[in-house]
Amino acid sequence: MTERPYFNDAQSRRRFLVTAGTAGAVGLAGCSDVLPGGNGNGNGEDPPVGQIGSGREGRSPGGVSMEEMPDLEGELTVYSGRGEFLVGELVEYIESLYDDFTLNIRYGGSTDLVNQIINEGEGTPADVFYSVNSGSLGALASEGRTQPLPDEVLDFVREEFHTDEWVGTSGRARTVPFNTNALSEGDLPDDIMEYPDVDADLGWAPSYGSCQAFVTAMRLLEGEEATKQWLEGVLDAGITSYPDEFVACQAIADGEIDAAFTNHYYIQRVLDGSPDAPIATSFTEGDAGAMFNVAGAAVTDAASDADLASNFVRHLLSGEAQDYFARTTFEYPLIPGVEPIGDLPTIDELDVPDLDLTQLSDLEPTIDLMREAGVNI
Incomplete structure (x- = not known):
């Protein structure tokens, strides 16, 4: 990742965000203005207690909407290292958009799921691996168990947030x-x-x-x-x-x-x-x-329909999904036009x-x- 000096004097170099009463002034009303309600149980690296917020209501996400993306049709299996409590609402919403689309999600720790895909070999049912961190994505790719993503997916994010084999979907x-x-x-x-x-x-x-x-x-x-x-x-x-x-x-x-x-x-x-x-x-x-790390997704080498799998990953980079990450998990969106919650510096402002x-x-x-x-x- 390219270093981007931003702060230019002794006080502003280290940007302190004294946010009590301002950045945290958000409710627990859910995020029904973009996605339907409902949460599952957390697991893996994202503990389930006290983790979800509603962010700011009334935001209008930028980016490319799901309506403008290719329809999803068929059956897809996703191995998710991100807890259901954090992303279950989002993936259920994506599935609900398409009558002829069935999404099977298997939740677990990212490292455990990497090992599972490797051990299952070419017979793995996993079409997409959704990881909590780039390290697990890199580990799966280094084993030759991923396949290149199309440019129209990779081009959503800056080059430091993807390789040919995986793409970041949110940042921390x-x-x-x-x-x-x-x-x-x-x-x-x-x-x-x-x-x-x-x-x-x-x-x-x-x-x-x-x-x-x-x-x-x-x-x-x-x-x-x-x-x-x-x-x-x-x-x-x-x-x-x-x-x-x-x-x-x-x-x-x-x-x-x-x-x-x-x-x-x-x-x-x-x-x-x-x-x-x-x-x-x-x-x-x-x-x-x-350091700035990303959660992200990859299409496995065993995907039965690589186009369907990559188009599902593309939905994670839609304006609605990126705004969901900002408002609901308080992560950094990775696409232009969707800002983080909490009066945080932008990615460009981070050193x-x-x-x-x-x-x-x-x-x-x-x-x-x-x-x-x-x-x-």
């Missing part, structure tokens, strides 16, 4: 959420490598896939020795572990810790339930702490590192390094 930025009662703007550095020396009670979720991808990015950008020193440093400073990043953000809002390392949308989800919670979002600059997202699938060295540094995962 790494952030440092902080408690506004405990810390002020000047207390947090804009360099992630300085955090072991910060005078603050920190938290993280080291067993969580997004955290491990963050450490992987650090390993790739800073080297193994520097990353090991960083890990040892935050452990020596007494960092608190949580089961997932939403719980870590809730701990910030509750005053248990001062700051943490999480994806951006968990802050928005805390604020969605408690608009006055003392939590805000900070960003580092051009390093692993500012992200120059990092090939496909390299994030190389988790084994990261796990080994974390354990060697003493991290309990």
Whole structure:
């Protein structure tokens, strides 16, 4: 991903979004203005409790509408590493648009589903793999179990958010959420490598896939020795572990810790339930702490109807679907014309590192390094 410097003075370089009462002022009324209601049960990397919000009602999504996309006809099986609680409403809506279209969804963890597709071989029923992260997409592609997507699908998003074999459907930025009662703007550095020396009670979720991808990015950008020193440093400073990043953000809002390392949308989800919670979002600059990852989809090499499969993926990039991700899961939309929720900076305004997202699938060295540094995962 190309680095895009945006901030141009000492205060604005690190863009703090003190969003209590503004960015989080969203209700729980559902999103019936675009999609019908109804939620399922969460699983995998997206915990089911306190995770869904309605965003802002009355938004008019840009982009290409589903009405302008090819009709879906036939039967399709999707292996989804995204939890039903987060995307079930969307995929059910897509299925409901077409009388002659049947969608079979199998939910599970992204890594588990990659292994399942590989083990099932050419006989896998999976036509589409829908992943919570680019690492799993890259892992499946590296096994030769995906096929190229057509340009009319890939061209919806910028080149750093796709390869020939998979396309990102929504994005997440790494952030440092902080408690506004405990810390002020000047207390947090804009360099992630300085955090072991910060005078603050920190938290993280080291067993969580997004955290491990963050450490992987650090390993790739800073080297193994520097990353090991960083890990040892935050452990020596007494960092608190949580089961997932939403719980870590809730701990910030509750005053248990001062700051943490999480994806951006968990802050928005805390604020969605408690608009006055003392939590805000900070960003580092051009390093692993500012990494931008994507959820995305690929068509498997065993797809019985590759055109149908790729056209379903195209629907995930429609204006309606992208607005759903913004309003309902608080993720970053990836197409022009649909803005994120929560008064967040745009993707162009984020100072992200120059990092090939496909390299994030190389988790084994990261796990080994974390354990060697003493991290309990």
